[in-house]
Amino acid sequence: MASAETARTRQVAVLSPVARRKLGDQILEQLLHMIESGTVKPGDPLPSERELMSTFGVGRPAVREALQALQSRGLVAIHHGERARVLDLTATSMLDQIERSARHLMSTSPQTLEHLKEARLMFECAMVRLAAAKATADDLARLRQLLAAQEAARRDSQAFLEADMALHEGIAAISGNPLFAAISRAMLQWLADVHRELVRIPGTESVTIAEHAEILNCMERHSPEAAAMAMANHLTRVNQLYRVRKGGRRAPRS
Amino acid sequence: MPREAEGAAHAVEGLPLNPSRVWARYWIESAFPLEEAAASLAGEQSSGTFVQVPGETAALKQRYGARVEALREVETVDAPSLPGAALPKGIPQPRWRRAILDVSWPLDNMGPSLPNLLATVAGNLFELRQFSGLRLLDLGLPAAFAEANPGPAFGVAGTRRLAGVMEGALIGTIIKPSVGLTPEETAALALTLAKAGIHFLKDDELQADGPHCPFRQRVDAVMGALRAHADATGRLPMYAFNLTGEVDQMRRCHDHVLAAGGSCVMVSLHSVGLTGLLALRRHAQLPIHAHRNGWGLFSRSPHIGLSYLAWQKLWRVAGADHMHVNGLQNKFCEADESVIASARGCLRPLFAPPLPACTVMPVFSSGQTVRQAHPTYAALGSTDLIFAAGGGLVGHPAGAGAGVRAMQAAWDAAIAGIPLEVQAERVPELQQALAEFAA
Numbered sequence: 001m002a003s004a005e006t007a008r009t010r011q012v013a014v015l016s017p018v019a020r021r022k023l024g025d026q027i028l029e030q031l032l033h034m035i036e037s038g039t040v041k042p043g044d045p046l047p048s049e050r051e052l053m054s055t056f057g058v059g060r061p062a063v064r065e066a067l068q069a070l071q072s073r074g075l076v077a078i079h080h081g082e083r084a085r086v087l088d089l090t091a092t093s094m095l096d097q098i099e100r101s102a103r104h105l106m107s108t109s110p111q112t113l114e115h116l117k118e119a120r121l122m123f124e125c126a127m128v129r130l131a132a133a134k135a136t137a138d139d140l141a142r143l144r145q146l147l148a149a150q151e152a153a154r155r156d157s158q159a160f161l162e163a164d165m166a167l168h169e170g171i172a173a174i175s176g177n178p179l180f181a182a183i184s185r186a187m188l189q190w191l192a193d194v195h196r197e198l199v200r201i202p203g204t205e206s207v208t209i210a211e212h213a214e215i216l217n218c219m220e221r222h223s224p225e226a227a228a229m230a231m232a233n234h235l236t237r238v239n240q241l242y243r244v245r246k247g248g249r250r251a252p253r254s
Numbered sequence: 255m256p257r258e259a260e261g262a263a264h265a266v267e268g269l270p271l272n273p274s275r276v277w278a279r280y281w282i283e284s285a286f287p288l289e290e291a292a293a294s295l296a297g298e299q300s301s302g303t304f305v306q307v308p309g310e311t312a313a314l315k316q317r318y319g320a321r322v323e324a325l326r327e328v329e330t331v332d333a334p335s336l337p338g339a340a341l342p343k344g345i346p347q348p349r350w351r352r353a354i355l356d357v358s359w360p361l362d363n364m365g366p367s368l369p370n371l372l373a374t375v376a377g378n379l380f381e382l383r384q385f386s387g388l389r390l391l392d393l394g395l396p397a398a399f400a401e402a403n404p405g406p407a408f409g410v411a412g413t414r415r416l417a418g419v420m421e422g423a424l425i426g427t428i429i430k431p432s433v434g435l436t437p438e439e440t441a442a443l444a445l446t447l448a449k450a451g452i453h454f455l456k457d458d459e460l461q462a463d464g465p466h467c468p469f470r471q472r473v474d475a476v477m478g479a480l481r482a483h484a485d486a487t488g489r490l491p492m493y494a495f496n497l498t499g500e501v502d503q504m505r506r507c508h509d510h511v512l513a514a515g516g517s518c519v520m521v522s523l524h525s526v527g528l529t530g531l532l533a534l535r536r537h538a539q540l541p542i543h544a545h546r547n548g549w550g551l552f553s554r555s556p557h558i559g560l561s562y563l564a565w566q567k568l569w570r571v572a573g574a575d576h577m578h579v580n581g582l583q584n585k586f587c588e589a590d591e592s593v594i595a596s597a598r599g600c601l602r603p604l605f606a607p608p609l610p611a612c613t614v615m616p617v618f619s620s621g622q623t624v625r626q627a628h629p630t631y632a633a634l635g636s637t638d639l640i641f642a643a644g645g646g647l648v649g650h651p652a653g654a655g656a657g658v659r660a661m662q663a664a665w666d667a668a669i670a671g672i673p674l675e676v677q678a679e680r681v682p683e684l685q686q687a688l689a690e691f692a693a
Contacts, residue, residue, distance in 0.1 A: 121607055122607050122608065125606055125607045204631075204632065204635035207634075207635030208635070225271040225606060226271060228606035228607070229271065229602075229603060229605075229606045231606075232603040232606050232607055232611060233601075233602045233603055236601065236602075236603055236611060236613060237601060237635060237636050237638075240410070240636060240637070240638050241636075
């Protein structure tokens with residue numbers, strides 16, 4: 001208890017009063033500095049609103065504004081009646097933060113959607129090259145399980161998509177770099193957000209399953225180039241299914 | 255029996271890609287010990303000849319000889335499939351063994367030259383007496399081929415852009431009667447189809463530059479009609495003008511189409527060869543619609559020839575943008591699985607990123623009607639295709655325009671997952687087409 005008290009005193013000690021305008025922003029900056037410098041760690045509570053008000057010498061609205069900004073950035077969680085708590089950020093939670101913006105951008109800008117498809121094609125081919133070279137027997141067995149799960153989810157579009165993301169993420173994770181796995185998941189998520197119903201096209205699930213199986217076959221032979229070709233084949237087909245729709249079936253003439 | 259689809263199963267997956275070697279996979283049949291037969295093929299297609307010659311040193315063979323990479327026996331049969339095969343001496347009751355054979359060559363033997371690649375992987379070997387069956391199933395090309403050859407300039411994306419059809423299958427047709435119409439009659443039919451909303455039109459391969467319908471007059475008449483239609487509606491269908499001919503003539507014809515505001519040219523691959531297509535591609539500013547007439551020579555017998563999967567790779571590297579793949583339930587002898595394997599082959603990247611994928615639009619044709627939309631979409635899992643129905647569209651009982659509307663309705667239903675019969679209740683033209691073109 002005493003040490004927690006001391007810690008909090010230390011936290012408060014690094015803060016100093018701010019002057020006049022953009023109070024919320026200035027408070028936010030200092031709180032960010034606390035988090036980034038590790039003065040408060042993931043799981044730790046921030047000082048209470050009251051403590052912050054007195055430390056900064058400001059009213060409640062400015063403090064709330066700063067805390068809400070932290071929350072919307074995914075850096076802290078605020079539950080009613082409790083002090084804000086610092087969240088443990090991961091590559092995945094970081095990318096989750098921008099999903100809403102990504103969804104908006106992809107569904108309003110066909111050009112950005114095309115750029116995303118191209119980026120994903122390049123990225124996933126690079127991932128599977130790496131994975132085909134590095135995959136252990138355990139990695140491959142895990143991917144086979146993920147594929148079996150996807151096959152079992154044929155009739156449920158949401159589960160089919162989840163299984164799809166898990167498989168691509170699983171391939172990227174073999175790199176050993178969690179950022180790759182998170183990016184793989186996020187890119188498919190952003191594409192899927194554009195057209196949820198399109199991830200599962202009645203009657204063509206078996207094509208997706210067969211393409212995934214071919215990718216795994218190439219990985220099992222530890223043939224990076226063949227695996228990259230199989231991935232390129234899969235994504236080239238899938239990419240044409242993601243288009244921004246404007247009312248009718250056919251896009252207007254460009 | 256290596257039906258095309260079974261060949262496809264051997265071919266699509268797993269041919270190693272090597273930056274400095276060309277790989278080829280064959281189906282073979284021989285009464286000789288398989289290793290011996292395979293070695294004779296590798297020798298014949300590289301440094302060897304029928305006798306040992308002084309210059310063929312061990313070092314030369316090591317460097318330039320073709321290599322047998324893999325040999326997997328599949329089955330044994332009691333009789334040879336092809337005439338003209340030799341028998342090993344001293345075997346009273348010969349058996350003919352079938353196998354899948356992988357052979358590789360150093361890229362240095364031929365360089366990234368398509369005509370010379372063909373002489374290597376599909377040259378004299380078909381005549382070797384050791385074989386009673388020999389078929390090229392697949393090719394693995396080094397990246398150097400992507401760098402040295404033009405590849406498709408338009409492919410799927412460019413074709414969609416020029417045709418103004420950003421999603422869904424491109425609904426197309428072939429001007430019929432194939433021959434006999436004057437330029438004006440051709441233009442009148444093209445206009446009717448354009449008014450009904452067709453996306454793609456093409457000459458028949460028998461219609462090129464004959465005196466009864468000269469190329470230039472046909473282009474002028476058709477493009478006059480189509481451009482007037484485009485001025486009024488904003489929609490210009492793509493018309494593939496068949497310019498098959500000598501190289502200089504093809505270049506001039508291409509320029510004429512371009513100047514007339516056309517957006518596609520068509521060529522018969524078998525007639526012009528790889529050199530002809532490469533010459534056209536290096537000159538062209540329009541997509542090239544590649545017609546495969548003559549293809550049956552390579553595919554009719556399952557015991558000799560080339561699989562479509564191997565064959566189409568050559569033309570894609572050379573620069574075709576659209577490749578004919580036949581159609582489901584077609585009027586010819588090819589099986590459905592084979593057609594789908596071919597179409598998937600066209601949409602399959604030839605090279606992995608960052609090299610160009612060289613994917614092309616598969617063109618479904620031959621006896622196609624509204625009945626093939628659903629099975630085609632389900633099997634391919636893609637709408638990146640041109641669906642060219644000639645008689646099955648122009649032959650609609652209520653006219654070509656109704657034929658287009660029926661076909662579009664069939665494809666809309668296929669993509670939306672609506673059964674054909676249900677859609678037909680809403681679209682009278684589709685109902686009529688179903689009655690006319692019975693299953």
